Amino acid sequence: MAVAFDAVASNQNSATASLTWTHTPVGTPTGVSVAAVMFDSSAGTFTADYGGTSMGAAQVTLASSQFGNTIIQIWGLSNPPPGAKVVTIAQGGANFTCTAGSTTVTGGVVSGSPFSNTASNGNIIGASPSMSITSATGELVIDIISMGNGITPTATGSGQTLRWSIAPTFDAAGSSAAGAASYTVSYSLSGGTGCDIVGASFAAGASVPPIVYTLMGSMSM
Secondary structure, three states: OOOOEEEEEEOOOOOEEEEEEOOOOOOOOOOOEEEEEEOOOOOOOOOEOOOOOEEOOOOOOEEEOOOEEEEEEEEEEEEOOOOOOOEEEOOOOEEEEEEEEEEEEOOOOOOOEEEEEEEEEEEEEEEOOOOEEEEOOOOOOEEEEEEEEEEEEEOOOOEEEEEEHHHHHOEEEEEEEEEOOEEEEEEEEEEEOOOEEEEEEEEEOOOOOOOOOOOOOOOOO
């Protein structure tokens, strides 16, 4: 089954012990991602929770070399509970500043990790940053770009759609695009030239072959 974009939500905080927001799927999601950039992140390990369900360890992490004490992470969860859910990012009670977005999808993976691959590209200098990720037809690539302050992002990759963008405090944005064998996430940045990009590809579920019944022999009375 091919993966389809369902819904997105985002939020940010400033020097508080957690960041929360409500994510409302349109359909019945088969996967959810939470992508976040945490500033002043030296106090410990971050956790993400979706509707009371722990999302486990982050499946991709980039320690930013652009902005000092900054970590960018993406968590993923297969078969999340349906309906509107509260998303929570925390760091064991320590205060931190965070900008984050959540994305739900339909179709695709139904068990195990929702991602087939992850990728990151840090310390990018220039107004046209990009990141390559291994994906596949039928998959869906999502990403988060961390841009500092005062930067306006435009998604420029093939079929790439900007899904959320938040400023100020700490600017970040996210997009999605249909997967390909090798996909390149690309942006055009106005107002700055330094950034980091982290991405993941939602896996497409395996197709199930039809059951074929064969009648053996014949019956006579």
